[in-house]
Amino acid sequence: MNVVEASGLGKRYGRAWALRECTLEIPAGRVAALVGPNGAGKTTLLNLAVGLAVPSAGAVTVLGGRRAGSPAALDAIAFVAQDTPLYKSLSVADMIYVTRSLNRRFDQPYAKARLDELGIPAKRKAGKLSGGQQAQLALTLALARRPRLLVLDEPVAMLDPVARHDFMGTVLAAASADGVSVLLSSHVLTELERVAGYLILLARGQVRLAGEVDDLLAAHGQPSLEELAMAYLRESPSAVTR
Amino acid sequence: MTARTMPARPDGDDARLRPLPWRRMAGLTWRQHRIALAGVAVLLGALAVWLWTAGSSLHSAYAAAVACHPASSPACTNLIVAFNGSATNKIMGSKGPGGVLLQLVPALIGAFVGAPVLARELETGTFRYAWTQGFGRWRWALAKLVLLGVVLAAATSVFGVLVSWYFQPYAGNGQQAPGLYQNSPFANLFSLREVTFPAWTLAAFTIGTLAGVLIRRVVPAIVATLAAYAGLAFAAGSFLREHYLTPLATSSLYVNLPGASTAWTISQWSTKDGRFAFAGNPPDSLVNQFCSSVPPDKIGPLGFAPCLAQHGYTQWTSYQPASRFWPFQWIEGGWLLALSTFLIAATVWLVHRRAA
Numbered sequence: 001m002n003v004v005e006a007s008g009l010g011k012r013y014g015r016a017w018a019l020r021e022c023t024l025e026i027p028a029g030r031v032a033a034l035v036g037p038n039g040a041g042k043t044t045l046l047n048l049a050v051g052l053a054v055p056s057a058g059a060v061t062v063l064g065g066r067r068a069g070s071p072a073a074l075d076a077i078a079f080v081a082q083d084t085p086l087y088k089s090l091s092v093a094d095m096i097y098v099t100r101s102l103n104r105r106f107d108q109p110y111a112k113a114r115l116d117e118l119g120i121p122a123k124r125k126a127g128k129l130s131g132g133q134q135a136q137l138a139l140t141l142a143l144a145r146r147p148r149l150l151v152l153d154e155p156v157a158m159l160d161p162v163a164r165h166d167f168m169g170t171v172l173a174a175a176s177a178d179g180v181s182v183l184l185s186s187h188v189l190t191e192l193e194r195v196a197g198y199l200i201l202l203a204r205g206q207v208r209l210a211g212e213v214d215d216l217l218a219a220h221g222q223p224s225l226e227e228l229a230m231a232y233l234r235e236s237p238s239a240v241t242r
Numbered sequence: 243m244t245a246r247t248m249p250a251r252p253d254g255d256d257a258r259l260r261p262l263p264w265r266r267m268a269g270l271t272w273r274q275h276r277i278a279l280a281g282v283a284v285l286l287g288a289l290a291v292w293l294w295t296a297g298s299s300l301h302s303a304y305a306a307a308v309a310c311h312p313a314s315s316p317a318c319t320n321l322i323v324a325f326n327g328s329a330t331n332k333i334m335g336s337k338g339p340g341g342v343l344l345q346l347v348p349a350l351i352g353a354f355v356g357a358p359v360l361a362r363e364l365e366t367g368t369f370r371y372a373w374t375q376g377f378g379r380w381r382w383a384l385a386k387l388v389l390l391g392v393v394l395a396a397a398t399s400v401f402g403v404l405v406s407w408y409f410q411p412y413a414g415n416g417q418q419a420p421g422l423y424q425n426s427p428f429a430n431l432f433s434l435r436e437v438t439f440p441a442w443t444l445a446a447f448t449i450g451t452l453a454g455v456l457i458r459r460v461v462p463a464i465v466a467t468l469a470a471y472a473g474l475a476f477a478a479g480s481f482l483r484e485h486y487l488t489p490l491a492t493s494s495l496y497v498n499l500p501g502a503s504t505a506w507t508i509s510q511w512s513t514k515d516g517r518f519a520f521a522g523n524p525p526d527s528l529v530n531q532f533c534s535s536v537p538p539d540k541i542g543p544l545g546f547a548p549c550l551a552q553h554g555y556t557q558w559t560s561y562q563p564a565s566r567f568w569p570f571q572w573i574e575g576g577w578l579l580a581l582s583t584f585l586i587a588a589t590v591w592l593v594h595r596r597a598a
Contacts, residue, residue: 087368
């Protein structure tokens with residue numbers, strides 16, 4: 001099964017195409033990384049996949065043919081948006097209550113145990129938590145929904161290296177232990193090295209490269225994901241603007 | 243027979259997935275908006291205490307004036323003067339700021355409770371959290387707006403009962419004792435009664451929510467809400483309300499009509515020989531020609547009317563009798579409720595359709 005299938009997918013804001021002719025199939029059961037420079041269309045693609053945005057062209061389905069944004073898709077996908085938006089004036093306990101109310105499944109013991117482990121007090125207001133704690137809270141709330149697909153938009157961009165490492169550790173644990181498929185976007189390549197099994201390279205609204213990381217590295221003769229991406233993005237600027 | 247490679251999914255497809263129950267939104271809405279709702283409670287509570295204090299003294303002044311016998315005695319005259327003074331001059335009287343202040347309540351609720359409901363989500367980005375939960379975004383928006391709208395309407399309708407109690411001495415149960423001040427129930431506080439006050443509050447609230455989803459910024463949405471509410475309230479009071487029912491017209495001298503001072507005069511005009519002569523005050527030429535002898539203290543359309551009547555002019559007055567108060571309340575409440583329903587539908591549709 002594919003967690004995301006897009007065919008001819010495009011999204012236009014005004015006259016500018018944020019994403020164009022995007023056709024891809026992201027397989028289930030692994031961590032897929034969506035990589036590209038700022039403005040490449042990563043957030044647009046993720047918004048389309050979670051149903052926040054409506055395609056201007058083409059179609060996108062998730063989790064084996066469910067329409068993006070449909071009740072069945074919303075039920076099975078947890079999304080953590082860029083800068084991990086939370087209700088800043090609500091306490092951590094209230095955020096748990098709100099998320100539990102809004103979803104069919106919510107693993108309260110998991111959420112409680114996880115926040116205890118992280119040392120995040122339940123009575124603290126979400127807005128008073130550190131950036132790393134807010135990101136961990138948003139991720140915990142998402143994982144407690146027991147999703148089949150976890151979508152993360154630039155999850156570590158705002159975090160310091162330690163918080164970044166811890167965050168990715170939580171994501172990896174969920175992916176390997178619970179079999180959650182993960183789709184995450186990032187322009188920070190170093191952190192993806194140890195987590196990503198599948199890579200999608202986006203530039204200027206178009207898919208440049210997509211495939212299993214190992215296959216891509218072997219095919220392009222590059223030693224690391226970072227160098228592969230760099231080489232590909234630098235290779236031919238003209239090809240990118242085409 | 244082909245073997246299944248995938249286990250059957252317990253959560254199935256769209257058709258089999260039952261929506262989450264609406265009641266899930268109640269506790270959530272309370273937690274998110276308790277500060278705004280507490281603000282409304284404090285505002286209405288403080289105004290209620292103030293209205294109760296002002297109303298109690300007005301009611302006791304009224305009771306004293308009505309109970310006084312004989313009515314022509316100097317003591318009774320003093321009581322009547324005292325009541326008239328508190329009815330017209332006190333903060334809540336027709337000359338006081340109270341009515342204006344109360345008019346602001348729906349605007350404040352619309353601006354500070356209604357506008358931020360969606361504008362804050364859109365401004366801070368939390369809509370990306372809320373709209374990707376299992377509840378679904380349009381149901382989330384509808385549940386929130388209806389819950390908050392019902393709570394606000396209930397609170398303000400209770401407050402409207404208090405306003406009506408306050409107003410009782412002005413109307414004097416239809417027939418005011420001689421000399422006591424009375425006022426048309428249409429003249430002031432009309433939009434602050436049991437039916438109209440919650441209706442205006444609901445309209446302001448829904449204007450706020452729509453402004454919020456359109457503008458996506460809290461402060462500009464608040465400003466837009468205040469402007470839109472002010473425009474609507476002004477249009478309703480100045481142009482719409484008098485047309486809810488066709489006004490009655492009378493050619494009898496208006497002052498002599500029973501209940502005249504509690505009726506709402508819409509317009510006056512005069513005819514001669516069955517044809518329109520002039521509207522409102524008689525033109526100077528006519529006055530100089532026929533009525534130059536009318537004493538200055540009788541000047542005005544009513545003052546000249548008896549004089550002009552002798553010269554074949556008939557004065558007409560169109561008015562809304564005070565007995566139409568409740569029909570007018572329900573008409574105003576009805577169209578405001580229809581407007582609010584439409585605005586909620588538009589807001590929910592925009593939430594449903596709006597791309598991130």
